[in-house]
Amino acid sequence: MTPTPEIRTGLRPTRIEVDLGAIRHNVARFREVAGTDVCAVVKADAYGHGAVPVARAALEAGASWLAVALVEEGLELRQAGLDAPILVLSEPPIAAIPYLIEADLTPTVYRAPFLATLDAAGHARGTPVDIHLKADTGMARVGIPEADWSARLHQAATARGVRVTAVQTHLARADEPDAPTTSEQMEVLDRFLAEAAKLGIRPTLIHASNSAGSLLHDRARRTMLRPGIGIYGLSPGPEVDAADHGLEPALRLVSEVGFAKRVVEGTPVSYGHHWRAPHAGWIATVPIGYADGVPRALSNKVEVLHGGRRCLIVGRVCMDQTLVWCDDAEPHVGDPVVLLGAQGDDRIRVEEWAAAADTITYEIVTQLTARVPRHHDG
Ligand SMILES: Cc1ncc(COP(=O)(O)O)c(C=O)c1O
Structure with a gap:
């Protein structure tokens, strides 16, 4: 085709x-x-x-x-x-x-x-x-x-x-x-x-x-x-800090919930089972991974914005999927998820990713791969 x-x-x-x-x-x-x-x-x-x-x-x-x-x-x-x-x-x-x-x-x-x-x-x-x-x-x-x-x-x-x-x-x-x-x-x-x-x-x-x-x-x-x-x-x-000099971030990295499930306390998730649910709650799976430029080093370290709340990335970031702990807020397939940029009044900054991955903002944005389509507005 x-x-x-x-x-x-x-x-x-x-x-x-x-x-x-x-x-x-x-x-x-x-x-x-x-x-x-x-x-x-x-x-x-x-x-x-x-x-x-x-x-x-x-x-x-x-x-x-x-x-x-x-x-x-x-x-x-x-x-x-x-x-x-x-x-x-x-x-x-x-x-x-x-x-x-x-x-x-x-x-x-x-x-x-x-x-x-x-x-x-x-x-x-x-x-x-x-x-x-x-x-x-x-x-x-x-x-x-x-x-x-x-x-x-x-x-x-x-x-x-x-x-x-x-x-x-x-x-x-x-x-x-x-x-x-x-x-x-x-x-x-x-x-x-x-x-x-x-x-x-x-x-x-x-x-x-x-x-x-x-x-x-x-x-x-x-x-x-x-x-x-x-x-x-x-x-x-x-x-x-760019914000102190009146500079505005231009990039948002967004996706949607692709799969949602409720887990019981202690459920281990993703490769190597490096994270377990602290209590019963909801996990959302987002169709983005390290092949798109989400560093694997961010596993269990940074948050995404979902439904106006910050939710931690949990378990190992995979090549094409990333898991998010939504706690007691039930996620639904198709809900918007913001990995970088603003949702409502909050914003996930590239600087947060850089600090968590022990690198610089330059490396984060230049490693976002060609697989992710770019849309330009304004
Ligand atoms: C020679 C040269 N000039 C200017 C720049 C821009 O630097 P910056 O992105 O830190 O503003 C670079 C980036 O590495 C560079 O190599």
Whole structure:
């Protein structure tokens, strides 16, 4: 049978709802923070929220750039008709150069062989390729290490096939308000910029700040912000709460009760029988599991919203099913269940899941799998 649109978007009631109004609100908040340009980071399918609709919403709210991790992600945005400037956050493989030139994606650059190949390609087409040079100022992940600054800056300054339109760096500890690291990194960035200026490289754009850097560190804001997690309304870490900065979560993860039963006191449930009913009561089974992105580590640790009450996830989370203790409130097949997001006056926050699973909000939302259909409103 040919899949109908209904089958493609899911017969199962489990779905992700993304409020594009919240995305626009959050992008506008970042624009207010510093009055600078905003580059909306929409890599990893916009942190699981859906790259194309989120990118459109971010641009509507005034973002002037989009950023992705992979050339492939940039091509997806171009194929959807988005013509805004797109930055590729890490230097792509050399084999990707023809694709990035064809699609007018702007690469981050830090290695000599990539720069040389790009220079030759720009020379061959007769128009220089715009690049954003990346200095390592203390993250020690990617970027030009200090020992190579001079050589790479000379190479960039003499290359006729490329044009350095921006200098960028990345912050290692911006989400720790009291750590001196961000200020130290800014001093290193200023030294890099001074060396670049001596060789005539004076970029129009300078960018360093992820969400936490944008919200907490004035000195790191420079001429453009590069927020990701904050535009989804989520906290960068336990010391920076998105809600305190007026950011609104955009994502809800919802389903329905798929099966309901009454159990007697002591009934053990799910794989391994790691939970037993404390007294007679109701269990609801919800058609969502770790194959959808509910971490198995959340078993017996977080709650869902059902009928306006918080109900604990009990027993091991399975691949496709999750059990919930409804106590004495009888659940019915088809009752709405909210795993993440608001129901009535209450809300289950991604931050709760992150704390319970001993991880960060980023990992929770990027692990929500493609099996869960995304619906965009607003
Ligand atoms: C280079 C770079 N810039 C910006 C961001 C956005 O960071 P955040 O999601 O913390 O705002 C990321 C995300 O990891 C990144 O790798």
